[in-house]
Amino acid sequence: MPEIYTPANADHQESCNEYHVASFVAHAQNGHVEEVTSEISSTEGAEIHAVSDEGKIVFTIEASTQKKIGFLIDQLKHHIGLLSLSPIYHQFLTEEE
Template structure:
């Protein structure tokens, strides 16, 4: 990308939140998987196996790829998107 193309492209900020249902026997592994995901942050979890987290990135494609990877991680039974916000800087 040239300098002119970079100037013409607005910078983007995306954040998406997710609720996951996890296998509590693999809680430590799941938490490590989420925490090691670039831009991910865990905000809450409970004894019933629910975890709430966000992923931040500079485009929604990256968030989608990371969420798809996490869906397949050991111990994650289901993953549901809750919210997605997009801001141009």
Template sequence: MKSKTTQEHHVTSLVCQTIPGSTKNTISLVEKIKGAEVHGENTNGKIVVTLEGDSQAYLSESIEALRGIEGILTLAPVYHEYITENHSQ
């Protein structure tokens, strides 16, 4: 008998305010987080970040890691989507 497993994929995006002048360094620290990608920045220190992972718990951990990065002042969630897929084994 085949069993079914459910696999999740989560994507969330955030706008982060960084300390102006430290944005480049902050971006390099953000990109060290697995599943994190910076998609843009402006001259005022705002950056757009997406996080991808296989669970809501992983995204929560990643957001907490972002909060801990020196140079990030605020995080504002913009979007969250999750997809589930059923697989037969």
């Protein structure tokens, strides 16, 4: 069972080494696909796995915390050429596992 965040265990959670990977599907406007893929590629921990002719982009982001993935996605979602951004999967492991 995953540990629930509380102020009492905050120090423990911050000291645990975690590995997070999340996958996403983005949909870029026609004419902006190259700009959006470039932005995703330049994002720390991001890797593009597929790009369709219609502008759909499948990618993953790896990071040490869920907050970091959330921060990076918040930066990407404001790109002017991005129509939608959907999370698909998120997994995390701790060093203890």
